[in-house]
Amino acid sequence: MAACTPEKTLRKQEADKSRSFMFLSLLCFSLADVRDGLGPFLGVFLQSQGWTPEKIGYAMTAGDAAGLIFVGFAGAIADKTEKKRLLLLLSTAGIVAASALPFINNGELFVFTSKIMQGIFAAAVAPALTAVTLGLAGQKGMPARLGKNEAWNHFGNCSSALISMIAGYYYGMAGVLAVTFFMGAVASLSLAFIDPADIDNKEARGLSAGNKKETPSFKSLFSNKALLSVAFTLFFFHLGNAAMLPLLGQSAAARFDVNPALYTAATIFIAQTTMIGTSLISVKIVSDKGYGILFTAALAVLPVRGITAYLYDSPWSIIPVQIMDGVCAGFIGVATPGLAARLLKGTGHVNAGLGFILAVQGLGAALSNGYGGLFAGRFGYGQAFFMLALAPLVGLALFLAAAKLSPHLSDAVSPFGSHDPERRQS
Secondary structure (H helix, E strand, O other): OOOOOHHHHHHHHHHHHHHHHHHHHHHHHHHHHHHOOOOHHHHHHHHHOOOOHHHHHHHHHHHHHHHHHHHHHHHHHHHHOOOHHHHHHHHHHHHHHHHHHHHHOOOHHHHHHHHHHHHHHHHOHHHHHHHHHHHHHHHHHHHHHHHHHHHHHHHHHHHHHHHHHHHHHHHOHHHHHHHHHHHHHHHHHHHHOOOHHHOOHHHHOOOOOOOOOOOOOHHHHHHOHHHHHHHHHHHHHHHHHOOHHHHHHHHHHHHOOOOHHHHHHHHHHHHHHHHHHHHHHHHHHHHHHOOHHHHHHHHHHHHHHHHHHHHOOOHHHHHHHHHHHHHHHHHHHHHHHHHHHHHOOOOOOHHHHHHHHHHHHHHHHHHHHHHHHHHHHHHOHHHHHHHHHHHHHHHHHHHHHHHHHOHHHHHHHOOOOOOOOOOOOO
């Protein structure tokens, strides 16, 4: 038998890596349903069990708060460990198990415990998934791969929403839970087929194989003005965004004669269908215009989404409102991990930095549910949508000012090849 030449060996390695990328896509597809547990379906289920909008909001806030406390730690784990697939597997199993608790008992103890557990396990998903992606694709391949990841993620959400719509119609919320269990099994199978040898663990944390420079300390993340600016921009984005979808479903169930499970699934389906195209388009936008335009567009569209939900008093409002959700979430989903990787290239703390950003934006999301639920319970759903629409305007002003004042952020949000983002770390 002839010995393998270096060229044949290289082709075999590329083929093996192609298989890992294929199962990474399937992982993103299946994790889309798992990561958020029951998502907005939980709010509708609890509403049917006599829970008020305020109490539902507080339960959501408890889960988000648990996640934001843990997410920075999860990012540091993703940087340090070489068992990134195991980290994702444990997170997947934990989320699925936590999602079942409210069906065992919908009392406050079980529901709050479920949301807290889910928040903790879900916190590890984004940093670990970003680490695997960066380890497989490298810095140069990261933007294109993120676009594919997000497209598969939204295709997964769209597909699971359609399946959940059918399952919810025939079997109620138990059918929706069954879909989550199935997607968890698919995610676990996908992880088994991603070859750990294809993951460059140095590249996965923002270091090249030949990196010889002394890396900054973990504490330096908290003095990185560009990183802080991005984190607080996303705080205001998610303060306005997180509560809109669950409140839209609850609002329609309370005011209109709609099937709660069917309507909630439709809101997800419309948004996720839009996000598939938006995610793929964003790759071209990043190459030509940089990450800055994605942030600006998402922050500008979100207030329009909130005002539309406020003024359009009809169950059909889900069409324009959720199309705009698809634009906002599609852009932010690609830009956030990509910008974190670019800002922190060479530091060795990419995923810890991403964890910090996710913690700050998670605080905004956690406050959004309580904030939106409070206004919905006391002043009505319309006023809640109006108040949610104000937050991203603050984020837009902050981001534009920071991009102008911080050279490092200005370089990082610019098109690839126009600047060297490593030359400044201020």
